[in-house]
Amino acid sequence: MSAPAPFCATCHKPSHLCICEAVEALDNSVFVVVLQHPQEKRETLSTAQLVKLQLKNSLIRIGLSWPSLKRILGREVDYKKWGVLYLGTAKQGEQTPEDEIAVVDRNGRPVHGGDAILANLEGIILLDGTWSQAKALWWRNPWLLKCQRLILHPHFRSLYGEARREPRKESVSTLEAAAFVLAYMDDDPEVFHHLMQPFQLLLKKMRQPRPRPQRIQPATEQAGAGQTEEQAAETAVVDTPIPVADTPAAVDKTAE
Numbered sequence: 094m095s096a097p098a099p100f101c102a103t104c105h106k107p108s109h110l111c112i113c114e115a116v117e118a119l120d121n122s123v124f125v126v127v128l129q130h131p132q133e134k135r136e137t138l139s140t141a142q143l144v145k146l147q148l149k150n151s152l153i154r155i156g157l158s159w160p161s162l163k164r165i166l167g168r169e170v171d172y173k174k175w176g177v178l179y180l181g182t183a184k185q186g187e188q189t190p191e192d193e194i195a196v197v198d199r200n201g202r203p204v205h206g207g208d209a210i211l212a213n214l215e216g217i218i219l220l221d222g223t224w225s226q227a228k229a230l231w232w233r234n235p236w237l238l239k240c241q242r243l244i245l246h247p248h249f250r251s252l253y254g255e256a257r258r259e260p261r262k263e264s265v266s267t268l269e270a271a272a273f274v275l276a277y278m279d280d281d282p283e284v285f286h287h288l289m290q291p292f293q294l295l296l297k298k299m300r301q302p303r304p305r306p307q308r309i310q311p312a313t314e315q316a317g318a319g320q321t322e323e324q325a326a327e328t329a330v331v332d333t334p335i336p337v338a339d340t341p342a343a344v345d346k347t348a349e
């Protein structure tokens with residue numbers, strides 16, 4: 094007797110939630126790096142692997158810290174041509190432009206010529222994890238401070254809203270963030286819809302009644318063992334809350 098493999102080896106979802114049929118990789122021109130907190134990969138709703146599957150020019154690194162972006166990519170990098178999704182909100186002030194994507198300075202203030210900076214980016218970096226996990230990644234990788242900081246003002250409602258409670262209204266999944274930035278840079282809304290297909294299928298499958306064979310669930314595999322998928326989704330947390338922040342100034346000090 095052999096139990097079916099509980100997880101798809103390709104998309105890393107539980108077998109009954111496999112979304113591989115909806116994957117269609119895009120030949121993206123702006124490279125995407127996902128830095129994933131080690132604990133995040135257990136989440137059913139995690140979208141980092143979907144980013145990797147949907148984008149030919151992307152990679153995921155799982156861990157807490159890396160000495161440099163050069164080490165991650167294995168080549169020289171010009172940090173000014175790399176954007177990181179900033180874990181902060183744009184400063185509210187006399188001029189708070191609601192650009193869909195803003196490039197901000199170390200104080201969270203939108204910089205002039207943001208669109209030109211965006212147009213020059215060769216890659217973006219996304220931190221994948223809960224808010225506190227993403228914050229840990231930010232703190233432990235001071236080279237991130239050398240990158241351009243991007244803040245998103247998504248005009249769509251995160252699909253997470255259907256599956257689990259968002260901690261903040263602007264929180265979006267890692268896949269949504271990547272899709273949003275790439276669509277914006279290509280000025281092509283279709284890019285966004287295309288990239289979201291596997292995630293939409295995932296949510297659709299999660300809403301369907303779950304097949305109930307005797308399922309052996311390793312206790313170490315899921316924190317929510319014994320829960321239904323729905324309950325697990327309820328208690329799960331959003332993978333990458335963007336943007337959010339409290340102490341960017343304090344972070345800055347560590348690097349300078």
Ligand SMILES: [Zn+2]
Binds near residue numbers: 103112
């Ligand atoms: Zn799969």
